[in-house]
Amino acid sequence: MTGDNIVGTVVELEVGPVAHGGHCVARHEGQVVFVRHALPGELVHARVTEQTTKYLRADAVQVLTPSPQRIEPPCPHAGPGLCGGCDFQHANIVEQRRLKSTVVSDTLRRIGGIERTVVMESPGDEGLGWRTRTRYAVVDGRPGMYAHRSHELIAVDKCLIAHPGTPDVLGERWPEASYVRAVVSSEGKTAVLTDKEPGGRVVEVVRNRRFRVEAAGFWQAHPAAPETLVDAVLSGLEPVAGESALDLYSGVGLFAAFLAEAGCAVLAVEGDKDAVKNARRNLHDLPAVTLEQGDVDRVLNAAAGQGLEQVDLVVLDPPRTGAGKDVVRRIAALSPRRVAYVACDPAALARDLKTFGRLGYGVASLRAFDLFGMTHHIECVAILEPVDS
Numbered sequence: 001m002t003g004d005n006i007v008g009t010v011v012e013l014e015v016g017p018v019a020h021g022g023h024c025v026a027r028h029e030g031q032v033v034f035v036r037h038a039l040p041g042e043l044v045h046a047r048v049t050e051q052t053t054k055y056l057r058a059d060a061v062q063v064l065t066p067s068p069q070r071i072e073p074p075c076p077h078a079g080p081g082l083c084g085g086c087d088f089q090h091a092n093i094v095e096q097r098r099l100k101s102t103v104v105s106d107t108l109r110r111i112g113g114i115e116r117t118v119v120m121e122s123p124g125d126e127g128l129g130w131r132t133r134t135r136y137a138v139v140d141g142r143p144g145m146y147a148h149r150s151h152e153l154i155a156v157d158k159c160l161i162a163h164p165g166t167p168d169v170l171g172e173r174w175p176e177a178s179y180v181r182a183v184v185s186s187e188g189k190t191a192v193l194t195d196k197e198p199g200g201r202v203v204e205v206v207r208n209r210r211f212r213v214e215a216a217g218f219w220q221a222h223p224a225a226p227e228t229l230v231d232a233v234l235s236g237l238e239p240v241a242g243e244s245a246l247d248l249y250s251g252v253g254l255f256a257a258f259l260a261e262a263g264c265a266v267l268a269v270e271g272d273k274d275a276v277k278n279a280r281r282n283l284h285d286l287p288a289v290t291l292e293q294g295d296v297d298r299v300l301n302a303a304a305g306q307g308l309e310q311v312d313l314v315v316l317d318p319p320r321t322g323a324g325k326d327v328v329r330r331i332a333a334l335s336p337r338r339v340a341y342v343a344c345d346p347a348a349l350a351r352d353l354k355t356f357g358r359l360g361y362g363v364a365s366l367r368a369f370d371l372f373g374m375t376h377h378i379e380c381v382a383i384l385e386p387v388d389s
């Protein structure tokens with residue numbers, strides 16, 4: 001490496017394995033290159049898009065030797081320099097899932113020191129038409145999608161991963177707004193909101209239970225996700241009537257509801273005021289649920305001070321950053337017989353599993369779900385148990 005700035009130049013790359021983040025790894029003159037729009041085993045010409053002292057980023061702009069798994073992207077807005085919303089439109093769906101399985105296994109090994117072969121489970125779709133909540137960027141009143149790692153707005157007339165029931169907001173102008181969000185609920189009701197105009201609430205139905213959610217608040221984007229994750233958590237935890245449980249990062253009460261229906265006494269902890277307000281409403285028929293609004297670490301600390309010494313079961317579903325060492329320590333200190341960790345970031349999951357491991361909790365099972373087709377995102381559910389049990 002000469003240290004010259006080579007951003008914008010085109011280099012030939014032999015593409016190596018997939019890595020977390022929607023790219024594959026290659027080498028150029030000894031330096032690591034994270035290359036998008038490529039697949040393992042391909043020989044490509046790639047334009048360098050970013051250069052740091054440690055690595056380069058590049059976009060494959062010409063494929064010299066295509067992978068047998070390569071397809072023409074279904075979306076005309078997918079490709080180098082275009083919409084940054086999807087990462088894997090150029091791979092068939094089977095290959096996408098294989099790549100994501102590899103990412104989970106590699107990340108667990110590299111960060112968590114955990115050896116596990118993971119097979120991505122399909123929610124029964126082909127990766128398109130699933131997103132029930134789509135946020136579009138707005139620049140000068142025009143909606144679109146940002147290019148990858150950029151604030152350049154790409155005009156998009158249609159998003160193929162958006163659920164067909166989401167309202168069409170792309171044909172309109174949104175003066176004053178910096179984003180517009182289109183939502184469709186499981187009952188087919190729609191909402192549109194911008195940063196200037198909040199969009200009210202929608203009702204979502206899971207296993208015949210109704211959950212009121214702010215249109216701007218957190219709810220899983222894939223229509224199959226809530227039920228899939230509830231099933232994975234309950235089958236992993238095997239709750240028994242009379243047991244005590246924690247639902248940490250509980251949102252509007254999804255997991256708390258079904259743990260309580262199974263006969264558990266549940267303490268649900270959530271930081272967002274509106275989510276807790278909705279949870280209060282959603283779970284009003286379940287007196288065995290106690291809702292606490294606040295930071296999980298602080299609420300668990302306060303609960304320990306008030307005499308909470310043990311719980312039977314814990315489900316935690318933290319944001320992308322993970323739970324972190326302090327929260328993991330507090331959970332382990334309560335000696336649960338099982339923990340269900342619902343994770344949207346495999347790297348944060350691997351870090352937290354490593355902490356759990358040091359505290360005597362091992363991975364009894366780990367499932368991964370392809371609930372974000374065409375993108376590199378992954379949802380995992382890990383079931384942990386005390387190692388000597």
Ligand SMILES: C[S@@+](CC[C@H](N)C(=O)[O-])C[C@H]1O[C@@H](n2cnc3c(N)ncnc32)[C@H](O)[C@@H]1O
Binds near residue numbers: 253269272295296319
């Ligand atoms: C991935 S969502 C899970 C929500 C819920 N379990 C569900 O499935 O709908 C993470 C939730 O954690 C909440 N949250 C993030 N950081 C938190 C913290 N430090 N303490 C409490 N809640 C937090 C967010 O408001 C969000 O509702």
